[in-house]
Amino acid sequence: MARKSFLLYQRAMKFRLSSFCPAVPSGKLCLTAALLASVSGLPFPVQAANTSGQTAAVRTPPRASHERPAAESAANKAPDAASAEPRLPEGWKQQTLTPPVLPKPAANAAPGAPAPGSSVPAVQAEALPPPPDSSSRIFLPVRSGTGVAAFWSGKDFLIVLDHATAFDRSALAGSVNFASLDIHDQGDATILTLHTDHPQHFSLSKQTGGWILTAGPDQVPVAPGPVIIPRRRNAGMLFPLPAVGRVVTLTDPATGARLLIGTSQDMISGGATIRHAVGYEILPSVQGLVIAADSDQLGLRPADEGMFLDATGMPGLPVGQGSTEMLASVPEDWSWITQGSAAVPALRENYRRLWTEAAMTPPGRRTGPRLAAARAAFMMGDARQARAILFTLMTDDPSAQNSPDITLLSAMSSFMIGDMDAASVLNKLPGQGGHPDESLWRGLYTVRTGDRPADAAGLLAASYNRLSGYPQPLRALLQPEIAENIARFGSEADRKVLSSMPAGPEFSAARALLLLRSGQDEAALSAFDKLALSPSTHLSEVGLEEGIRLREKLGQITHLKAAEAFDRMRLTARMTGREADVQLSMLDAYAQAGDWRNALMLCDAIAELFPAHRAALQGRVSGIVSKLAQLPPPGSPPESNSVDIIALIESHLEMIPDSPEKGQILASLGDRLSNLGLPAQAATAYERALPFAPGDQQRGEWGAKLASADVAARRLGPARKALDDTATSSLSTDIASQRKLVSARILLQQGEKERALEMLSGDENAEALDMRGRILEESHKWQEAVLIVGRLATKQLPETGPLNEIQQNLSLRLATDASHTNDWETLQRLRDWVNGRITDPNRQRIFNLLTSRPAVAQRTDTTQPVQN
Numbered sequence: 001m002a003r004k005s006f007l008l009y010q011r012a013m014k015f016r017l018s019s020f021c022p023a024v025p026s027g028k029l030c031l032t033a034a035l036l037a038s039v040s041g042l043p044f045p046v047q048a049a050n051t052s053g054q055t056a057a058v059r060t061p062p063r064a065s066h067e068r069p070a071a072e073s074a075a076n077k078a079p080d081a082a083s084a085e086p087r088l089p090e091g092w093k094q095q096t097l098t099p100p101v102l103p104k105p106a107a108n109a110a111p112g113a114p115a116p117g118s119s120v121p122a123v124q125a126e127a128l129p130p131p132p133d134s135s136s137r138i139f140l141p142v143r144s145g146t147g148v149a150a151f152w153s154g155k156d157f158l159i160v161l162d163h164a165t166a167f168d169r170s171a172l173a174g175s176v177n178f179a180s181l182d183i184h185d186q187g188d189a190t191i192l193t194l195h196t197d198h199p200q201h202f203s204l205s206k207q208t209g210g211w212i213l214t215a216g217p218d219q220v221p222v223a224p225g226p227v228i229i230p231r232r233r234n235a236g237m238l239f240p241l242p243a244v245g246r247v248v249t250l251t252d253p254a255t256g257a258r259l260l261i262g263t264s265q266d267m268i269s270g271g272a273t274i275r276h277a278v279g280y281e282i283l284p285s286v287q288g289l290v291i292a293a294d295s296d297q298l299g300l301r302p303a304d305e306g307m308f309l310d311a312t313g314m315p316g317l318p319v320g321q322g323s324t325e326m327l328a329s330v331p332e333d334w335s336w337i338t339q340g341s342a343a344v345p346a347l348r349e350n351y352r353r354l355w356t357e358a359a360m361t362p363p364g365r366r367t368g369p370r371l372a373a374a375r376a377a378f379m380m381g382d383a384r385q386a387r388a389i390l391f392t393l394m395t396d397d398p399s400a401q402n403s404p405d406i407t408l409l410s411a412m413s414s415f416m417i418g419d420m421d422a423a424s425v426l427n428k429l430p431g432q433g434g435h436p437d438e439s440l441w442r443g444l445y446t447v448r449t450g451d452r453p454a455d456a457a458g459l460l461a462a463s464y465n466r467l468s469g470y471p472q473p474l475r476a477l478l479q480p481e482i483a484e485n486i487a488r489f490g491s492e493a494d495r496k497v498l499s500s501m502p503a504g505p506e507f508s509a510a511r512a513l514l515l516l517r518s519g520q521d522e523a524a525l526s527a528f529d530k531l532a533l534s535p536s537t538h539l540s541e542v543g544l545e546e547g548i549r550l551r552e553k554l555g556q557i558t559h560l561k562a563a564e565a566f567d568r569m570r571l572t573a574r575m576t577g578r579e580a581d582v583q584l585s586m587l588d589a590y591a592q593a594g595d596w597r598n599a600l601m602l603c604d605a606i607a608e609l610f611p612a613h614r615a616a617l618q619g620r621v622s623g624i625v626s627k628l629a630q631l632p633p634p635g636s637p638p639e640s641n642s643v644d645i646i647a648l649i650e651s652h653l654e655m656i657p658d659s660p661e662k663g664q665i666l667a668s669l670g671d672r673l674s675n676l677g678l679p680a681q682a683a684t685a686y687e688r689a690l691p692f693a694p695g696d697q698q699r700g701e702w703g704a705k706l707a708s709a710d711v712a713a714r715r716l717g718p719a720r721k722a723l724d725d726t727a728t729s730s731l732s733t734d735i736a737s738q739r740k741l742v743s744a745r746i747l748l749q750q751g752e753k754e755r756a757l758e759m760l761s762g763d764e765n766a767e768a769l770d771m772r773g774r775i776l777e778e779s780h781k782w783q784e785a786v787l788i789v790g791r792l793a794t795k796q797l798p799e800t801g802p803l804n805e806i807q808q809n810l811s812l813r814l815a816t817d818a819s820h821t822n823d824w825e826t827l828q829r830l831r832d833w834v835n836g837r838i839t840d841p842n843r844q845r846i847f848n849l850l851t852s853r854p855a856v857a858q859r860t861d862t863t864q865p866v867q868n
Contacts, residue, residue: 148265226242670685697735
């Protein structure tokens with residue numbers, strides 16, 4: 001039954017369509033018929049102009065202008081319901097190009113001329129569709145990778161192919177629309193030229209294997225396609241293209257101007273209006289980019305994302321100062337946003353009236369009415385509708401993007417719907433000293449992005465009273481957020497503007513934060529607990545978040561418990577847009593608890609999910625990594641020196657800004673690596689730290705550590721260079737001694753022991769004494785070794801108390817050296833000094849053996865010569 005009803009409905013629609021459409025004058029589209037066709041599912045023939053008056057979709061014999069079919073007369077006598085429907089405003093969508101009427105250029109090459117491009121295989125005639133007089137479309141076979149541009153020059157329509165392509169023109173013999181097609185090569189490019197003496201419309205559409213060129217009457221409505229939107233890039237202008245082709249330079253046949261043509265392999269147009277800039281113009285184009293350059297120094301070249309225009313041979317000369325990325329000037333008159341004091345029904349009626357006016361305005365004059373309609377929608381609090389209107393406005397008129405009014409309203413609408421990237425223009429508004437509305441919107445953007453919240457709160461407080469003139473729907477959306485941020489981040493002076501804050505429940509978060517900022521912790525905690533039970537997701541989130549933070553501050557919960565509580569409320573925070581703030585609070589709790597591993601893992605997650613908060617993370621990461629980089633105190637568990645800790649430090653170095661603090665972290669990392677027996681890796685860390693040294697002393701110390709690591713890695717040349725590069729005459733005694741010690745090690749590895757001893761002579765530093773003693777021991781100079789190691793023991797061994805492992809080994813070392821020379825006096829004094837303080841039984845047994853008289857006597861007897 002439903003199928004039968006639908007067929008009857010289709011037949012009725014066919015009858016109504018056939019009886020209504022013939023009444024439309026020739027060459028015009030019947031909008032009502034198109035709507036009926038879309039409802040009934042019937043195809044609607046789109047007309048394509050030709051001299052016989054036929055269409056490409058429906059072929060009917062030509063009819064004299066005085067002939068009227070019976071159906072048409074009947075329709076005029078008794079119009080049906082369809083013809084009585086209200087006519088929709090024409091032209092809300094973008095119109096296609098109308099070729100400008102300019103003087104005809106020089107005559108084209110004669111039709112029938114031989115096809116150029118003999119080096120490229122010619123496309124045979126059968127590849128083109130047959131060319132009867134009614135033909136309104138032809139297929140241009142183009143090989144893959146060929147970029148295309150198309151535009152009007154006077155009465156000529158030019159198609160530029162950036163690869164040489166040969167066509168067989170014989171297939172166009174007798175064609176009405178394309179008979180004037182001229183084809184010629186210019187270098188590696190092929191230029192197709194169509195001449196017309198009457199208003200004509202040409203369009204291009206990409207198909208598999210080539211492009212379809214369509215001829216139709218002037219002003220054929222089509223759906224707006226993608227338009228090239230330029231933007232500033234360094235000292236030039238970038239014109240984004242979907243598939244970048246080549247650049248072809250031509251002389252405009254109509255004006256003689258130098259044309260820079262950027263082709264594209266995909267469909268994109270240059271817009272319907274001329275866009276003026278300093279030194280060049282962006283001309284209308286059906287396909288690709290066409291720039292008329294006034295100066296020979298302007299050059300166009302392919303880039304990764306499109307075509308790039310700059311001044312060649314003149315580095316740093318800015319091109320395109322009026323770019324769409326910058327807010328060229330901010331309108332001084334903000335009165336439109338404070339003219340909405342009427343009731344909500346009146347605002348809606350005003351919006352409906354302005355929308356209708358914008359829809360009824362003829363094409364080419366709609367920018368102003370559409371801006372007024374977008375402002376009316378914005379004052380009602382409908383930011384999405386305002387942005388949709390502005391998008392249509394800028395699609396139809398790309399030059400409107402240079403208008404500060406349109407750019408600003410688009411950014412404000414984007415801000416209201418949470419698109420912070422598109423709202424970034426607000427960050428360029430003047431701050432203090434500017435218009436109050438400028439301060440208000442810049443403060444809103446700044447505080448929502450988390451950048452300098454205290455400064456943002458100051459801007460909001462300075463312009464808070466401006467809200468009283470905003471329309472009620474917009475004020476209801478903005479005022480609670482502004483009050484909350486002033487209460488949260490504002491100074492005491494800033495918070496005074498909230499004395500007249502409304503008493504509604506939407507301001508309860510701001511009131512609780514005011515209690516907290518005034519030091520009334522208990523009252524604030526009670527207010528936050530009430531907020532946590534609110535049915536409003538936003539208010540509940542504020543109560544939970546601030547309650548956890550305040551309990552942690554008061555010591556009612558530990559830092560780890562606070563971190564766990566923040567973790568549990570992340571979903572709620574995500575719903576209100578405060579997940580980043582909650583995760584930062586959780587990060588701080590982990591850091592306070594000393595859980596560096598979880599803190600750094602959370603840093604990684606925040607940086608990935610919320611790139612805008614990287615600046616807020618830098619200080620936190622620096623503090624955490626500085627703690628990790630410090631050498632563990634004696635007695636720390638083995639895992640404190642683990643490779644995992646080093647990996648955590650290294651993986652977060654890039655998040656720390658270049659500074660002396662980063663240099664200190666790198667140097668500490670080098671110390672850790674050295675202690676783990678990784679001298680090559682330690683040398684890399686010291687080398688990276690050197691550029692951040694805050695002064696000569698630190699540079700000299702880190703240079704010595706770098707050289708020492710190189711020596712341990714047996715890289716003597718780099719070690720010597722590190723010392724030479726960091727040498728200075730103003731080093732402290734300790735650092736100079738440390739550097740001398742490294743130089744001695746270099747000499748030792750080169751086998752020059754005497755030079756090393758000479759270099760260390762007179763240095764009573766413990767490390768220098770230790771090295772001198774070892775050199776003497778290796779040379780079996782025991783008496784001299786006893787003197788040097790004895791002085792070291794005097795410095796290192798305490799007067800009383802048990803000896804640690806290092807001190808016990810030093811005692812055994814001195815006893816061994818003295819035993820080699822039968823120095824009983826030294827052994828006796830050493831035994832009296834440390835006896836009973838060696839805690840290791842094995843070491844004590846060896847020490848007793850070395851220092852006992854029988855051992856000395858026996859050693860002496862065995863070393864005396866045998867008497868015969």
